[in-house]
Amino acid sequence: MPPPTHDHADDVSIEAFTTATNYLRARLPLELATPKLAIICGSGLGQLADTIENKVEFAYEDIPGFVSSTVQGHAGKLAFGLLGDKRTPTVCMVGRFHFYEGHTLKQVTLPIRIFKMLGVEILIVTNATGALNRDFKVGMVGVMTDHISLPGLAGNNPLFGPNVSAFGTRFPPMSDAYDYNLRVIAFKAADYLKFPRGTLKEAIYTFVGGPSFETRAEARYLRSIGGDLVGMSTVPEVIVARHCGIRVLGLSLVSNMVAIGKGKSADPSEPVNGLEEPLVNHEEVLQIGKERALDMQKLVRTIVDLISST
Template structure:
C-alpha cells in the first residue's frame, strides 16, 4: 500500500530527475553507475571523458541539498568513463546529517540516482583509521558497517516505508557486493598498485553522526566492536541504495590514525613539571584535523581515480 510519504519522496525524486535529464544529451540520459566523491576526492570527476560532459551545481537542482563542507564542491557531473564509454553520474560533494539536514535530505541524491536508472553506486569517503595495521593514505574496501547513529534511531528508513523504492525490512547482510569487491582486488593488482607503499584493505566502517571527531574512549569502543575505520557519512547512502536495489561498492581513504590510547591523568608525576604549552602539545599528539583529511585525499587521489576507472571499465 502506497503512503503519502512514499508518494511525496518519489514525486520529488522524479521531478529532480526530469530536471537533470533535460540538461543532458541522449548518451548521458541513463547513467548506469553513480560515484559519490568524499572529502578531498572531488578529483574523481577528472576521470571522465572531456566530451560530452555536463556539470550541474547543486544549488541549481530542485529539491537538492547544498553541501557546506570544505573540500566538497557541490555539483552533479555527468559523462562517459573508461574504454567502454560507460555513462556515469558523479556526486562531487554530499550532504551530511551533522550539517543539520534530515536523513531524508542526506539520502535524497541516492533516490534521484535510482530514478535516473543507476544500477551500481561507488561510494567514497575520508575516514579515521581505527585498525592499527592501517596507515594514512591506505584505501579500505568496505565489506560491512556499524550504523551507530541508526542503532539509536537516526535511521534513513525510519518512518513509513517508501514502497516505490523497496520493501519495509531490507536485508543488509549482502550490502557490500562481493563480485564488485573481487573486481576491486583484481584491478588493484592489474594496475600494479600492490607493488607500492599504499595498501588496499577490506574492513568495517563505523558511521557516527559527527561533527566532532571521536574521543579516545569512543575510538576504543568502536575498535572493540570490530570497526576498522570511522566516519560521518556513507552508511545512510548505502542503506538507501540497498533499499532501492542498487549494487554497492564503497571505499574509505584513511586520512588520519585515530588515537586509541587513554589520555594522561592529571596526577601523572611525569606531567607535574610541564608548562601549560608543553601540556597542550602532549595532549594534542594524534589529534585529527580537517586539513589533514584534505591533504591525504589529494595525495591518494590518483590511485583512487585509476582504481575506480579500472573497475568500471570491467563492468
Template sequence: MSELIPAKEYLGKLKEATEFVKAKVANEPRLSSPRVMIICGSGLGGIADILHSPQPKIEIPYADIPGFRTSTVPGHSGKLIFGLMGSNKVPVMCMVGRLHFYEGYSFQDTTFPVRLAKKLDIETVVVTNAAGGVNAQFKPGDLMVINDHINMPGLAGHHVLRGENLEEFGPRFQPLSDAYDYALRKLFFTKARNELKITRNIYEGTYFFAAGPTFETRAEVRMIRMLGGDSVGMSTVPEVIVARHCGMKVLALSLITNACVGDSPPSAFDENPVPMDSGMASHAEVLETADEASKDVQKIIEATVNAL
C-alpha cells in the same frame, strides 16, 4: 529528531528533480542513461576529472536542482557531473560533494541524490569517503574496501529508512547482510593488484558510521575498536542503505586519512605527559592525505567502472 517530509511530498520533489536533470542531459544520448553513480568523498572530487566526453562534461550545481540541498563542507564543490569513464566509455554520474547529517540535513535530504540515481535507472553506486583508521594496522594513505558497517545513529533511532516506507523503491524491512557486493569488491582488488600493480596497502574491513561533526574521543575510539570497527567516518552508510533499498549494487571505499588516537589521555599526575594534541585529527589533514592518494584511487575506480 528532525521531522520527516510526508512520502507524497517527498516523491513529488523527487519527480521534479528527476525531470529537471533528465532535461539537462537529454541532448547528449550517451550521458542521458548513466549506469554508475560515484559519490566523491572529502578530497576525492578529482575522480570527476577522469570523466571524458565528446562534448564538455555536463555539470549541474546542486543549488539548481529542485529538492536538492547544497554542500557546506570545504572540499565538497556541490555539483552533479555527467561524463564517460574508461576506454569502454561507461556513462557515469558523479556526485562531487556529498550531503551530511551533521550539516543539519535530514537523512531524507542526504540520500535524495541516491533516490534520484535510481530514478535515472542507475544500476551501481560507488561510494568513497575519507575515514579515520581505527584498526591499529592501518596507516594514513591506506585504502579500505568496506565489506560491512556498524550504523550507530541507526541503532540509536536515527535510521535512514525511518518513517513511511517508499514501496516503489524497496521493502519495509531491508536485509543488509549483502550490502557490499562481493563481485564488485573482487573486481576492485583484481584491477588494483593484477592490472594496475598498485602498491599502496589495500585492506577490507568494517566501517563505523558516527554522526559527527566532531572527531572521536579516545574512549570512543577504543569502543569502536572493541565493537569491530576498522575505520570511522561521518557518511556513506545512509547512502549505502538507500542504494540497497533501491536494489542497486554497492562498492564502497574508505581512504584512511588519519590514525585515530585510542590511548588513554595523559594523567594529571604524570610529570612528563605526552602532549594532548599528539596524533590529533584535523580536516586539513584529511584533505592533504586524500590529495596524496587520490591518483591511485582514480586509477582503480576508472579501471573498475570500465569493466562494468
C-alpha cells in the same frame, strides 16, 4: 528559464523524486540520460569527476529538492559524463550531504533515489576515513565489507517514516550491503595497476554523527565492537541504495590514524603512560586526499572498466 522550485526537500513522495529526475533528463544529452553507474566523491576526492568526458554539470542548488553542501572539499554538483576506456555513462556526486550539516537523513540520501530513477544499477561510494585498526595505515584504501551505524542503532535511519514502496520493501536486509563481486573487482583493479600488495584491505566502517572527531574513549569503544575505520558519512547512502536494489562498492581512503591511547595521566600516583598522539584536523584529511587523488582516480576508472567488461 529558472529551474522549478521545490520547497519540501524532506518530501519522500514519488512525485518529489520524479520532479528532480525529469529536470535532469530534460537537460542531458541522450547518451548521458540513463547512467548505469554512480560515484559519490568524498572529502578531497572530487577530482574523480575531472576524469570523465563529455561532462555536463548541475549545481546542487539548481536541482529541485537538493540541498547544498557546506563542507570544505565538497564542491556541490552532479557531473554526468563518460568514464574510463569503456566510456561508461556515469554520474558523479561531487561533494555529499552530511547529517551533521543539519540536513535530515532523507535530504542526505535524496540523490540516491534520483539515481535509481535515472537507471543507475551500481553505486561506488568513496570517503576519507580515520583508522581505528592499527593494521591500517594512512594512504591505504579500505574496501568496505560491512558497517556499524551508531546513529542508525539510536533511531536515525534514512528509511525511518513512511516507506516508499516503489523503491523497496519496508524491512530491507543489510547483511549483503557491500557487493562481493564488486569487491573482487576492486582487488583485481589494484593488481592490474600494480599497486603494492596491502594497499587495499577489507574493512568494517563505523558511521558516527560528527562533526566533532571521536574522543579517545569513544575510539576505543568503536574498535572494541569491531570497527576498523570511522567516518561521518556513507552509511545513509548505502542503506538507501540497497533499499532501491542498487549494488554498492565502498572505498575508504585512510586519511588519519585515530587516537585510541589513554594518553598521559595527571595522577602523580600513576606511572607516566601513553603516547602523544597527534590531533586530527580536517585540513589533514583534505591533504591526504590530494596526495592520493591520482591513485584513487586510476583505481576507480579501472574498476569501472572491469565492471563494464563483465
